[in-house]
Amino acid sequence: MADQKGKRRITTSEVKKLQKDATFYVLGVVTRFVQRKDKNDNPFWEIALMDNEGAIDGKVWGNSEWWNINGSSQRKMNPTSDEELKKLEGKTVGIQGKIVEFRDQNQCNFSAVYYVDQEKYPPHDFVRKSPFEPDVLINSLFSFIEECKEPMRGFLKYVFIEKNLRKDFIVWPAAVSMHHAYVGGLLEHSVLVTRSALSIARGYTPDISNLNIDLDLVIAGALLHDIGKLEAYKLSPAPNMTTLGSTVDHIVCGYHTLMKLLAEYGKLDERTAMALGHIIVSHHGSREFGSPVLPETPEAFIVAAADDLDFKLFVWRDQVSQLDGDKEFSEFLAPLQRRFWKSHDVLKKSPPVSADPDREFANAGIASAFAAAQKDAL
Ligand SMILES: [Fe+2]
Ligand SMILES: [Fe+2]
Numbered sequence: 001m002a003d004q005k006g007k008r009r010i011t012t013s014e015v016k017k018l019q020k021d022a023t024f025y026v027l028g029v030v031t032r033f034v035q036r037k038d039k040n041d042n043p044f045w046e047i048a049l050m051d052n053e054g055a056i057d058g059k060v061w062g063n064s065e066w067w068n069i070n071g072s073s074q075r076k077m078n079p080t081s082d083e084e085l086k087k088l089e090g091k092t093v094g095i096q097g098k099i100v101e102f103r104d105q106n107q108c109n110f111s112a113v114y115y116v117d118q119e120k121y122p123p124h125d126f127v128r129k130s131p132f133e134p135d136v137l138i139n140s141l142f143s144f145i146e147e148c149k150e151p152m153r154g155f156l157k158y159v160f161i162e163k164n165l166r167k168d169f170i171v172w173p174a175a176v177s178m179h180h181a182y183v184g185g186l187l188e189h190s191v192l193v194t195r196s197a198l199s200i201a202r203g204y205t206p207d208i209s210n211l212n213i214d215l216d217l218v219i220a221g222a223l224l225h226d227i228g229k230l231e232a233y234k235l236s237p238a239p240n241m242t243t244l245g246s247t248v249d250h251i252v253c254g255y256h257t258l259m260k261l262l263a264e265y266g267k268l269d270e271r272t273a274m275a276l277g278h279i280i281v282s283h284h285g286s287r288e289f290g291s292p293v294l295p296e297t298p299e300a301f302i303v304a305a306a307d308d309l310d311f312k313l314f315v316w317r318d319q320v321s322q323l324d325g326d327k328e329f330s331e332f333l334a335p336l337q338r339r340f341w342k343s344h345d346v347l348k349k350s351p352p353v354s355a356d357p358d359r360e361f362a363n364a365g366i367a368s369a370f371a372a373a374q375k376d377a378l
Helices: 012-016 134-147 153-161 185-203 215-224 243-247 250-265 270-282 298-320 357-377
Strands: 021-038 043-051 054-070 071-075 092-102 105-115 233-235 240-241
Touching: 012 021, 012 043, 012 054, 021 054, 043 092, 054 092, 105 250, 134 153, 134 185, 153 250, 153 357, 185 215, 185 298, 215 270, 215 298, 240 243, 243 250, 250 270, 270 298
Parallel strands: 054 105
Antiparallel strands: 021 043, 021 092, 043 054, 054 071, 092 105, 233 240
16 A cells, blocks of 8 residues: 555654564655665665654565655655665655564564655754754853963864854764764764863862863863864765765864864964864774874873763663663674663653743754755755
8 A cells, every 4th residue: 555644653763662563654864775686686675764863774675665655646666767766865755664573683674665755854854963952052162162261262263153163063963873973963072072071171180180281272172073074974964974084084184174274273382283183183092993193191181081981971871762661781782892781761852941932043043054054065
């Protein structure tokens, strides 16, 4: 039956909690669409789908149905010949599916794909966004800048205001998967890393540590540590890697951008500029994780530690908030070499938002900045 009307639509996070044999209908934006061949040389497809709450992926076998639904008209589509289906990434689709078990793990089989009216269901409406108040994060970013002394304050204002990097910075993702892989993720992650790095740095007061930590360097290093992601990732409309990101990566992009901005601004002394560059290139903390040098200064130790902490806290929250019922442990995550333990309850949703007119304004700002950034990225 082609008509998807009347099916109760659920979200990707609800799909993840379904048991074997349950069926579902979900609407979202396609982030990956790959055609493969089975052992009998018959085509099948892999689709990854994102909505506001997360992402799922599954297989579309040869006997599945493909429909174009536009208003009251509907027609059957052929995934091997229809032009719209060849460019499915970044488009909104409805998907009907079923949970099946394979090697003791639940996975999704997609039995029908509905190519929907893209104007009625704009893809960017389904892209996952940071659950936190954008105005709180933006205010935090600017209050960190104000905390710096000159010339660092002037440099950060030059970067975020004069060069207008804040326009993309507030909507950009911090990753394609694993952590903060959504609209506003880079801002959320950078603010949390800065907040945490600053707390650590302030804990080491000279009277009990004999350390004279440069707080301006900590703030600038933490705010800018992932600046290379502006070039390494794009929104299309879901987070994606750019060619430069795949071939050069964000650490090299970030160092290059930073050096260019420092040369243009010209008021930071050479050693401070070098120390800031060192934080950018060493912030992954090890060569194995992509840093060509290891942190060699207190400011660099602190930013690398805060970055790693924010990454792990994000993944812990993300994983345990998806656990159903009495389940205590997440699946084993190979990139982190561990499972995560739900030692206590974690908020599943962000707290209800007060009816603050400023928030509407801030959200409108994020939405229009997102639309503009997407336009530029095309
Ligand atoms: Fe990074
Ligand atoms: Fe980071």
